[in-house]
Amino acid sequence: MSDIDVSKERVNTSRAARSQQEMPRLSAEEKDDLVHRYHPDYKKEAYATLRFGPNKGEQTVHELARLLEGESPVPADFPALKPAHQVDILIIGGGGAGATAALTAKAAGAKILMATKLRLGDSNTVMAEGGMQVAVSPEDSPIRHFVDSLKGGHMANDRVLLKQLVEEGPSVAQWLIDLGVMFDREDDGNLSLRAGGGSSLPRLLRCKDYTGLELMRVLKDCVLNEEVEVLEFSPVIELLTDGKGSCTGAILKDLDNDRRIVVQAKTVILATGGIGRLHIQGFPTSNHFGATGDGLSITYRAGASLTLQDTFQYHPTGAVFPEAMAGLLVTEAIRSAGAHLLNAKGERFVYELETRDAVASAVIRECLEGRGIQTPAGRYGVWIDMPLVDQINGEGTLEKRFPNMIRQFSRYDIDIRKEPVLVYPTLHYQNGGIQIDAEGESTLKNLFVAGEASGGIHGRNRLMGNSLLDIIVYGKRAGAAASKRAAASDFGPLSLDHLSRFRKERSEAGVNSDVVSPMLFPDYVKKQ
Amino acid sequence: MSVTETQGRASETIAVEIMGKKYRIPPGLTMLQAMWHTGHELVRGVGCLGAVCGACPSTYRTKGDTKIKTTLACQTQVEDGMSFSLTASYYPDKKVVYHFDEMKDPKQDLFHYYPEAALCRNCDACTVACPKGIDVRTGVWKAVFGDFKDASDLFLSCVMCSLCVPVCIADIAPNQVGLFARRAQGIFFEEKKPQLSLRVKEIADGKFDTEWERLMTLPDEAIQAESSV
Ligand SMILES: Cc1cc2nc3c(=O)[nH]c(=O)nc-3n(C[C@H](O)[C@H](O)[C@H](O)COP(=O)(O)OP(=O)(O)OC[C@H]3O[C@@H](n4cnc5c(N)ncnc54)[C@H](O)[C@@H]3O)c2cc1C
Numbered sequence: 001m002s003d004i005d006v007s008k009e010r011v012n013t014s015r016a017a018r019s020q021q022e023m024p025r026l027s028a029e030e031k032d033d034l035v036h037r038y039h040p041d042y043k044k045e046a047y048a049t050l051r052f053g054p055n056k057g058e059q060t061v062h063e064l065a066r067l068l069e070g071e072s073p074v075p076a077d078f079p080a081l082k083p084a085h086q087v088d089i090l091i092i093g094g095g096g097a098g099a100t101a102a103l104t105a106k107a108a109g110a111k112i113l114m115a116t117k118l119r120l121g122d123s124n125t126v127m128a129e130g131g132m133q134v135a136v137s138p139e140d141s142p143i144r145h146f147v148d149s150l151k152g153g154h155m156a157n158d159r160v161l162l163k164q165l166v167e168e169g170p171s172v173a174q175w176l177i178d179l180g181v182m183f184d185r186e187d188d189g190n191l192s193l194r195a196g197g198g199s200s201l202p203r204l205l206r207c208k209d210y211t212g213l214e215l216m217r218v219l220k221d222c223v224l225n226e227e228v229e230v231l232e233f234s235p236v237i238e239l240l241t242d243g244k245g246s247c248t249g250a251i252l253k254d255l256d257n258d259r260r261i262v263v264q265a266k267t268v269i270l271a272t273g274g275i276g277r278l279h280i281q282g283f284p285t286s287n288h289f290g291a292t293g294d295g296l297s298i299t300y301r302a303g304a305s306l307t308l309q310d311t312f313q314y315h316p317t318g319a320v321f322p323e324a325m326a327g328l329l330v331t332e333a334i335r336s337a338g339a340h341l342l343n344a345k346g347e348r349f350v351y352e353l354e355t356r357d358a359v360a361s362a363v364i365r366e367c368l369e370g371r372g373i374q375t376p377a378g379r380y381g382v383w384i385d386m387p388l389v390d391q392i393n394g395e396g397t398l399e400k401r402f403p404n405m406i407r408q409f410s411r412y413d414i415d416i417r418k419e420p421v422l423v424y425p426t427l428h429y430q431n432g433g434i435q436i437d438a439e440g441e442s443t444l445k446n447l448f449v450a451g452e453a454s455g456g457i458h459g460r461n462r463l464m465g466n467s468l469l470d471i472i473v474y475g476k477r478a479g480a481a482a483s484k485r486a487a488a489s490d491f492g493p494l495s496l497d498h499l500s501r502f503r504k505e506r507s508e509a510g511v512n513s514d515v516v517s518p519m520l521f522p523d524y525v526k527k528q
Numbered sequence: 529m530s531v532t533e534t535q536g537r538a539s540e541t542i543a544v545e546i547m548g549k550k551y552r553i554p555p556g557l558t559m560l561q562a563m564w565h566t567g568h569e570l571v572r573g574v575g576c577l578g579a580v581c582g583a584c585p586s587t588y589r590t591k592g593d594t595k596i597k598t599t600l601a602c603q604t605q606v607e608d609g610m611s612f613s614l615t616a617s618y619y620p621d622k623k624v625v626y627h628f629d630e631m632k633d634p635k636q637d638l639f640h641y642y643p644e645a646a647l648c649r650n651c652d653a654c655t656v657a658c659p660k661g662i663d664v665r666t667g668v669w670k671a672v673f674g675d676f677k678d679a680s681d682l683f684l685s686c687v688m689c690s691l692c693v694p695v696c697i698a699d700i701a702p703n704q705v706g707l708f709a710r711r712a713q714g715i716f717f718e719e720k721k722p723q724l725s726l727r728v729k730e731i732a733d734g735k736f737d738t739e740w741e742r743l744m745t746l747p748d749e750a751i752q753a754e755s756s757v
């Protein structure tokens with residue numbers, strides 16, 4: 001037997017004895033210590049100081065800094081800015097936040113255009129598995145949800161944004177249900193709630209382990225039924241401004257014919273999502289192909305401030321074997337249902353429902369200190385013991401609640417009902433992002449931001465299930481506020497003045513890299 | 529670092545045909561990874577890379593088999609002797625515009641929007657084509673007979689890849705029928721959820737307002753001590 005098989009056997013044989021074992025919770029100090037020592041956010045050499053721009057002097061990871069300080073693909077001698085579209089609102093990004101903003105703006109009577117990089121719905125939203133946090137049970141309250149999230153976020157959350165998030169949760173859940181989203185129910189008709197890491201009560205609404213698919217499928221169908229004009233495969237490559245601090249439109253790139261499309265808009269809502277495909281610090285990622293942080297670089301160039309741009313979420317349990325699945329998520333809900341994490345010796349090493357940053361740090365610690373398991377491709381990981389879920393909750397639980405997870409692994413002849421699998425942290429979520437106010441407006445006037453691209457709501461660590469909630473609550477807020485603003489405004493002049501300013505600051509700061517941003521797609525093509 | 533760089537042992541390779549051209553690649557790659565490995569730039573045909581968005585429908589044939597099968601390229605591992613093609617990232621299937629708030633009887637309205645649904649001839653080609661293993665034919669029949677509940681359960685994992693559409697001899701778009709049934713089930717036929725309605729009302733009535741006032745300015749240390757995890 002190979003080392004892997006020996007270790008796996010230990011997990012299989014210790015299952016029964018472990019099932020009743022209590023793991024101690026970490027105290028606030030222990031958790032702090034663990035995270036500071038092992039979490040990638042605290043690895044100094046991974047960080048750079050921004051040399052110019054709105055967040056000059058602040059830190060972020062090298063992979064993002066390069067893009068923020070990168071050159072624009074729009075040349076200084078770009079031809080006259082003649083708009084091909086004139087709309088009240090340009091919505092950038094066709095994930096959950098963009099779709100929600102579009103539906104809200106359309107209902108408010110605004111003339112809108114949506115531009116997205118892939119197809120409508122190809123996004124991080126469609127991938128969400130675990131669920132959406134909403135305080136509905138009688139024991140629970142928005143207050144409790146707020147306190148849990150603030151603690152989870154290391155107190156760095158913007159309290160006003162967080163209050164709105166939790167307080168509007170129940171009504172947006174109702175809105176989704178009215179559109180036909182089918183969350184799992186209990187026998188009495190009430191919504192079924194599950195526990196999530198870092199939450200003091202079960203608070204997750206979900207649709208088996210297809211929550212994001214269900215949400216995105218319904219939202220996309222609504223956008224199509226409302227006959228919203230959507231330009232697919234047309235990412236934004238540069239914003240347009242009036243040169244006086246307001247956003248007035250954007251330049252899109254049609255990926256099918258490489259043409260540029262100029263859009264003039266009274267307001268712009270940016271909902272371009274996250275950064276997983278930057279593979280920060282070499283991590284694999286759970287994110288979709290288009291998660292390259294485009295929104296951050298284009299808004300930074302246009303002069304809008306970022307916040308908490310130095311903090312990222314590494315989901316503790318990304319698959320590391322088989323290699324074809326590397327980075328794909330093993331949902332946290334499986335740990336909520338009782339799955340254990342075990343090192344090479346077959347021993348548990350952390351309470352599995354600590355917040356994500358703590359669990360990820362503990363997994364990294366095990367692997368750094370020689371208690372990880374090496375895969376044939378050279379990656380390291382620890383075991384997640386999923387058969388235990390059936391043992392604790394009854395035969396058939398995995399099949400009933402995690403059909404997606406079973407299917408994903410079964411393609412590679414791995415039966416998660418029978419054997420443990422190897423996992424390691426995977427780059428999952430951008431905790432910070434573009435700074436917004438209570439209505440979702442950035443520091444650049446008339447530029448609204450919603451969803452993962454924004455920052456502040458989740459502090460330094462987002463709790464599971466708070467992001468799906470965020471995209472709906474703030475998608476709606478941005479949609480409503482932008483419609484109102486557009487109704488009271490005229491079109492502003494289109495200019496690239498911000499780009500001249502950016503180029504001047506860039507050269508004064510001595511930056512002369514040949515990096516061009518936004519990145520649009522990761523480069524996976526093997527070079528000869 | 530390229531995703532494919534750490535793949536397999538360098539010496540061992542397998543034969544594959546991608547859109548008619550022959551290559552040798554390391555074992556263990558998905559179809560999309562195999563395309564990157566052989567120098568293909570991809571824009572259309574890639575989405576989530578996790579088998580849930582339906583952007584990567586593909587057709588393939590395995591060594592010694594005559595049957596052309598359908599799959600999602602992002603999560604299908606290439607085998608020795610396989611021949612495959614990334615088919616299309618856009619199928620022009622019929623998506624009818626409808627508004628549930630104008631409908632009274634969605635089980636009848638289904639035939640107004642998708643009249644072909646009733647013409648299923650039971651050939652089961654849709655089920656065979658489905659890369660998610662859905663019993664598509666039964667799903668369509670359930671929808672047609674008004675059993676939207678069962679149809680919804682069957683179509684739960686549908687990623688709208690449209691692979692079931694071109695194979696249908698009755699010109700049905702089964703994925704669209706499934707989506708219609710699911711949304712109608714959710715809007716018209718699911719049970720009430722008393723707790724959620726109550727909570728929405730409590731918030732509107734300001735039940736938590738005094739608590740909020742206290743909490744918003746509470747120092748971090750005091751928040752840390754609030755009852756919670
Ligand atoms: C595997 C996985 C599981 C998750 N599970 C959960 C969960 O259980 N609960 C939870 O709360 N959260 C979960 N999350 C997080 C959550 O799904 C996301 O944070 C959230 O859906 C982001 O929504 P969004 O609309 O902001 O961005 P996205 O849904 O990613 O949408 C962004 C859109 O913008 C497009 N875009 C990107 N760049 C450009 C450009 N330059 N121009 C135009 N368009 C562009 C993208 O292609 C995409 O369509 C999960 C995330 C992943 C990846």
Ligand code: FES
Pocket residue numbers: 573574575576577578579580581582583584600601602603687
């Ligand atoms: S890329 Fe999303 S299903 Fe394959």
